[in-house]
Amino acid sequence: MSHPLDCLVIGGGPAGLTAAIYLARFHLGVTVMDAGHGRALQIPCTHNHAGFPEGISGRELLSRMRSQAIQYGTWIVDRRVEALTRDGSGFAAHGQDVDIKAHSVLLATGVTNRRPPMTDALHAEALSLGRLRYCPVCDGYEVTGQDVAVIGSDAGAANECEFLRSYTARVSLVLDGTDGLAAPLAERLTGLGVRIIGGPAQEFALEEDGLSLSSAAGRLRFDAVYPALGSVVHSGLATALGADVTEDGCVQVDRHQRTSIMRLYAAGDVVIGLDQISHAMGQAGVAATAIRNDLAACRPQLR
Ligand SMILES: Cc1cc2nc3c(=O)[nH]c(=O)nc-3n(C[C@H](O)[C@H](O)[C@H](O)COP(=O)(O)OP(=O)(O)OC[C@H]3O[C@@H](n4cnc5c(N)ncnc54)[C@H](O)[C@@H]3O)c2cc1C
Known part of the structure; x- marks a missing residue:
């Protein structure tokens, strides 16, 4: 042209x-x-x-x-x-x-969005079923009262946990590496009742009623998982x-x-x-x- x-x-x-x-x-x-x-x-x-x-x-x-x-x-x-x-x-x-x-x-x-370690096929299916979500502002409403995990280790991930606490009391932060969470962030989240779980989050699998992953605390299942990896x-x-x-x-x-x-x-x-x-x-x-x-x-x- x-x-x-x-x-x-x-x-x-x-x-x-x-x-x-x-x-x-x-x-x-x-x-x-x-x-x-x-x-x-x-x-x-x-x-x-x-x-x-x-x-x-x-x-x-x-x-x-x-x-x-x-x-x-x-x-x-x-x-x-x-x-x-x-x-x-x-x-x-x-x-x-x-x-x-x-x-x-x-x-x-x-x-x-940066993705957690999983195949494209699993990623697409988990997204379509609402087991994997990327945007609490968009769809936090849909997880009201559910058991939810955020994956990440920085202030952005902590902010997502805090945001999701206005929808559900069952929020966990699964760290994405083996390093811990900065002390002020950990204190803030603990004060809000957010469970902090050692990472890395990996080996994701769809279950009949949720998405499971392995962590330092063993195998865990959540209704929905929000990667907050930037x-x-x-x-x-x-x-x-x-x-x-x-x-x-x-x-x-x-x-x-x-x-x-x-x-x-x-x-x-x-x-x-x-x-x-x-x-x-x-x-x-x-x-x-x-x-x-x-x-x-x-x-x-x-x-
Ligand atoms: C799972 C998920 C659920 C979401 N749910 C909601 C929701 O419920 N409500 C809501 O408001 N928002 C939601 N969002 C956010 C929303 O999708 C984005 O805010 C919106 O799509 C931004 O629009 P955009 O046009 O800026 O970017 P995009 O929608 O990302 O479009 C950008 C386009 O640019 C193209 N592109 C990039 N580089 C090039 C290039 N070099 N040459 C040519 N093309 C290029 C891409 O291929 C793409 O087609 C969600 C996001 C995700 C991931």
């Missing part, structure tokens, strides 16, 4: 597809390139996304969003962007068999261009979702935030409007 697009959206999750719907409805030329392994695709059924009282799977939600974006003229290319470089005042993106030039780029590449932020395309990122690797943006690189924008989990569909969509709406207005400032959008 030699004629530059108005905007290339990198990532076809809730953030990228929301932005594409807005941009296409602003009568701008937009293409989404998507590698197709996002977090939203892993959601068996979300119950906190407004407008779906019966819940909706991440796959179905994305399928509807894709149709909506395509209906208004968005092109969707199912390819990973391998490289993004500056091309004059715009950008050039390269993927397998695809090269795209664009006046602006929105990064909506998300993050990937995540990999997909901000490499932004850092390669010299964009500012946080200590954790999240892309830094202003209140219009502009990065420190002119005409490069970011939205969704790749930006520090709540890591929720609603927030990703909200950021994307802001980003798309900023992209439209920034392009119009040098080329008025007249029809």
Whole structure:
């Protein structure tokens, strides 16, 4: 493709597809390139996304969003962007068999949660059954009163335990290594009635009524397990261009979702935030409007 697009959206999750719907409805030329392994695709059924009282799977939600974006003229290319470089005042993106030039780029590449040691098949099945969960803000409600474990050894894992205590009195922290937990964290959790169990957590298996694992305390079974092992932020395309990122690797943006690189924008989990569909969509709406207005400032959008 030699004629530059108005905007290339990198990532076809809730953030990228929301932005594409807005941009296409602003009568701008937009293409989404998507590698197709996002977090939203892993959601068996979300119950906190407004407008779906019966819940909706991440796959179905994305399928509807894709149709909506395509209906208004968005092109969707199912390819990973391998490289993004500056091309004059715009950008050039390269993927397998695809090269795209664009006046602006929105990064909506998300993050990937670090997984506990288990096969892909077991991971997928445990997720689909709600035995493995990654987001207490999303689905803590579903484990109300249940016997729940968090896996991890840092302040983030301790915070998840504390958060889950507002849903259930039966919360355990299984350490992910053989090191202990920092004394102030251990004291805080013990005070909340959280059981601290030596790790590492391994040899996971699905049981009829839960997920079991082995630990320093032997074999244990839980109704649900929340890995809190951190995540990999997909901000490499932004850092390669010299964009500012946080200590954790999240892309830094202003209140219009502009990065420190002119005409490069970011939205969704790749930006520090709540890591929720609603927030990703909200950021994307802001980003798309900023992209439209920034392009119009040098080329008025007249029809
Ligand atoms: C198991 C689970 C359950 C969850 N449940 C809920 C819930 O109930 N409610 C809720 O609000 N949130 C939930 N979340 C969180 C929610 O999934 C995320 O906040 C949301 O998906 C973020 O949207 P995003 O578009 O930023 O990222 P993602 O959905 O992760 O999409 C990013 C996309 O970018 C693509 N990509 C990455 N790099 C490239 C590249 N170089 N080139 C092209 N494409 C690329 C990926 O393949 C992916 O398709 C859950 C998450 C998980 C893991």
